[in-house]
Amino acid sequence: MVEFTAATHPPRPVTTETAPVRMLLIAVGILFLAVFLILPVIVVFSEALRKGWSIYFATFADADAQAAIRLTLLVAAIAVPLNTVFGIAASWAIAKFEFLGKSMLITLIDLPFSISPVISGLIYVLLFGAQGYFGPWLTAHGVHIIFALPGIVLATVFVTFPFVARQLIPLMQEQGSTDEEAALTLGASAFRAFLTTTLPNISWGLLYGVLLCNARAMGEFGAVSVVSGHISGLTNTIPLQVELLYNGYNFVAAFAMASLLTLLALVTLVAKTLLEMRYGESLAPAVGL
């Protein structure tokens, strides 16, 4: 028989680690963040400002730089709303109905995560390029997809479409449909029920998904690089312009453009945190993040 003896050291909650272990884990976490995230961000800004603010701002006076910024904003303005609508529709279908091929749809949504962006760009070149399947026909009809805006939008949509759907699917599955049913029994139309119950219930997940989608849409390099053709002032987005400048040894301008994307990321993060602090209280149950 086992003898039970009194504990020789003071008891501590079984779910926490000892102080040295805790400190080690925290230190590892902070060090990792500092080396791989914070340091690069600092480098981007210090390189961009190496020759002072006036040179920094001069970068954005350049016509090609402005064109790149405009193009990036335009692409995001098309791709993000499209993927928001698609993401809501797909996650609604997956979370609220049973249908044949549902798991297939879920797998397909994840496809862009598992395919290299360069490959997804190539797919469009193969389909719509000059030597592609539809290329000759399109050229004959005066439609330009590859090396033009439509190709860049297509590639961006492809790469960014999982973001909203991936955020919403688990959220909607967890919430079920009783809120919508309640709205219907109270006389609301299906669309009204969607606006007044579904949308508020998924608002945080949706916002987060849209922010991620937007950040990726503006920052996408690989897929866009393949379809854009790198025509400075015409089909170069910010990331492509950064590459162009960097390869031309124009480091300050390259980092200045890069700092724009970095700023976008930081603003996104701060905006999300502020929104959560301001409205998180009244929407706490809806946060599924």
Add this chain to the structure above:
Amino acid sequence: MRIRLVDIAKDFGRTGALRGANLDINDGELIALLGPSGSGKTTLLRVIAGLEIPKSGSVLFDDYDATAMPVQQRRIGFVFQNYALFKHMSAADNIAYGLKVLPRHERPSKAQMRSRVQELLDLVQLSDLAKRYPRQLSGGQQQRVALARALAVEPRVLLLDEPFGALDAKVRKDLRRWLRELHTRIGRTTVFVTHDQEEALELADRVAILNLGKVEQVGKPDEVYDNPATAFVMSFVGDTTSIPVEFSGDRLWYEGRPLNATFGASQQGRCRLYVRPRDVAVGDYVAGELAGTIVNIHRTAAGRRAEIALGNAKKLIEAEVDITAQLSCGQRIGLSFVKGRVFPE
């Protein structure tokens, strides 16, 4: 409003399916749909609401065929099992929801809406908590907000799915009494689903007992308790134990021993006798119809419950005995059946 459900069938490929359920609900009555889980009671309630469309059969509202009527037009009030309150709206906004979504020409003015919400808050005794959000309310308070929200649209029938399921025993009892009073006051046809027979018997004017997708019996609490139509109703409503018996000649026999009464047996041959514990009289070894041995005895709220092994077959039967009775495990006793019912096996 009167509701007639005729031969409702609904196939899910899982539990809760309906297989030809029939039920007539009278105007203004409070009726319980009682049954075990998977019996289809919630499905039937959802069919009345229009949240499920039956595969066959029809739903009549006051003789008007409402089978295909969209849920929005049925003018029903539905209280969901988990209340389904809108989390991002205050209690008052939840209650006002049904008024806000009315088409413009029917929608009351802002002031009218406010006074109507106030009225309903008073009715459910939550006037102080109008501005609270659902998660700031207790289960019982959420339940009452859900009820007020359902009542706001002046529904022709009030449908409640397991209304007290998620509440603790004390709150449950208070709310039950309160709902009964509310029903008397507003006099609206009310249908509620429950798996708790005590709740159904205490609260409802009539009880409909469902099993395997069919309504087995509908009647006043006394009727279903005292005159169960089927073995299922007998064993589901109230405690029951049963023993296999044989009806031969004009007597019931258990293991070759005759019983004193036939308990309504009509068909010759093997059948089953159902007895409630309080209808088993326990006495001296020599006095009873049958002999048995007490194998277990435990306290219930009101008295004691004895488990008795009968004869050689060791069939167990439960009996309610007096607290003062001197009984112990292993004791040999005699027993007689005061009341019981025979159903085919």
